[in-house]
Amino acid sequence: xxxxxxxxxxxxxxxxxxxxxxxxxxxxxxxxxxxxxxxxxxxxxxxxxxxxxxxxxxxxxxxxxxxxxxxxxxxxxxxxxxxxxxxxxxxxxxxxxxxxxxxxxxxxxxxxxxxxxxxxxxxxxxxxxxxxxxxxxxxxxxxxxxxxxxxxxxxxxxxxxxxxxxxxxxxxxxxxxxxxxxxxxxxxxxxxxxxxxxxxxxxxxxxxxxxxxxxxxxxxxxxxxxxxxxxxxxxxxxxxxxxxxxxxxxxxxxxxxxxxxxxxxxxxxxxxxxxxxxxxxxxxxxxxxxxxxxxxxxxxxxxxxxxxxxxxxxxxxxxxxxxxxxxxxxxxxxxxxxxxxxxxxxxxxxxxxx
Ligand code: IPM
Ligand code: MG
Numbered sequence: 608x609x610x611x612x613x614x615x616x617x618x619x620x621x622x623x624x625x626x627x628x629x630x631x632x633x634x635x636x637x638x639x640x641x642x643x644x645x646x647x648x649x650x651x652x653x654x655x656x657x658x659x660x661x662x663x664x665x666x667x668x669x670x671x672x673x674x675x676x677x678x679x680x681x682x683x684x685x686x687x688x689x690x691x692x693x694x695x696x697x698x699x700x701x702x703x704x705x706x707x708x709x710x711x712x713x714x715x716x717x718x719x720x721x722x723x724x725x726x727x728x729x730x731x732x733x734x735x736x737x738x739x740x741x742x743x744x745x746x747x748x749x750x751x752x753x754x755x756x757x758x759x760x761x762x763x764x765x766x767x768x769x770x771x772x773x774x775x776x777x778x779x780x781x782x783x784x785x786x787x788x789x790x791x792x793x794x795x796x797x798x799x800x801x802x803x804x805x806x807x808x809x810x811x812x813x814x815x816x817x818x819x820x821x822x823x824x825x826x827x828x829x830x831x832x833x834x835x836x837x838x839x840x841x842x843x844x845x846x847x848x849x850x851x852x853x854x855x856x857x858x859x860x861x862x863x864x865x866x867x868x869x870x871x872x873x874x875x876x877x878x879x880x881x882x883x884x885x886x887x888x889x890x891x892x893x894x895x896x897x898x899x900x901x902x903x904x905x906x907x908x909x910x911x912x913x914x915x916x917x918x919x920x921x922x923x924x925x926x927x928x929x930x931x932x933x934x935x936x937x938x939x940x941x942x943x944x945x946x947x948x949x950x951x952x953x954x955x956x957x958x959x960x961x
Contacts, residue, residue: 619888621679627954651681661696722864740852867899
């Protein structure tokens with residue numbers, strides 16, 4: 608089959624890790640008889656440098672002309688936190704492509720159990736959870752305001768809004784995913800304080816009745832943060848709103864040992880989906896052939912699985928990554944025996960194992 612992929616190389620280590628992921632795509636194409644063609648799309652800091660906008664005109668159309676989007680990373684200290692920021696490009700593409708479901712799996716790769724900061728008796732129970740983060744609503748996209756007050760100086764507001772429709776569609780994704788996994792959904796909210804959370808909870812309860820084969824529980828967000836470090840093996844699918852998901856997914860990634868290993872998928876009801884590593888642009892190591900390309904390569908595996916319905920190709924990539932790690936090869940961010948290998952070498956090793 609022929610697939611068109613938009614490449615958003617982005618900033619910092621983004622271009623380096625995308626390069627290695629493209630090599631893996633080409634290797635998969637060769638082995639399984641697919642052809643992947645690529646279109647470069649500018650977004651983030653590099654787009655600000657090129658044309659003054661983090662989300663240049665035509666970006667939505669360029670992506671929609673493709674079957675999937677692969678993104679490296681965007682942002683960096685160079686662009687600061689002023690009125691025009693690279694991250695605006697990221698939020699714009701999520702909204703414009705309707706990517707409301709962000710899937711962030713956090714699983715312990717067998718070869719790297721030692722890298723987890725948790726106690727061995729905790730990791731021995733395994734970690735394999737799927738964070739399902741709502742990505743186009745909530746406080747990230749609500750109305751913002753900044754105004755002067757008479758006696759309290761400047762005051763600001765960020766509105767958090769959720770509709771039943773938005774909650775229901777992300778909830779459904781979570782239940783459907785749970786059916787393909789260990790059949791458990793934990794819905795995370797702050798219903799003891801927030802009205803949006805009380806609506807969230809009531810919609811989730813209604814859905815839970817439609818999926819009687821899936822075990823369901825509510826969990827408050829503060830307790831969830833604690834449970835992720837106490838016993839992450841209890842979680843299968845964790846579904847939550849945008850900002851809680853942002854925070855908890857970083858926490859969940861850390862307990863697996865290396866944020867450099869974790870992929871993500873952002874999908875909506877129509878193509879293209881967007882695939883990107885969870886890590887950022889790591890400007891401190893950019894251009895030094897030190898970055899770990901595995902999270903981006905595993906994002907390609909998610910692309911095979913969720914956008915192209917090619918599970919065998921996804922398995923081939925994941926198996927190759929595990930094999931390379933099991934042989935002891937590691938980049939500088941992952942602990943291991945002997946000298947670390949560079950970005951390019953890691954990409955080459957994974958291709959060789961496919
Ligand atoms: C993420 C990132 C983004 C977010 C930032 C860069 C806007 O932290 O993808 O988790 O908060 O969504
Ligand atoms: Mg984040």
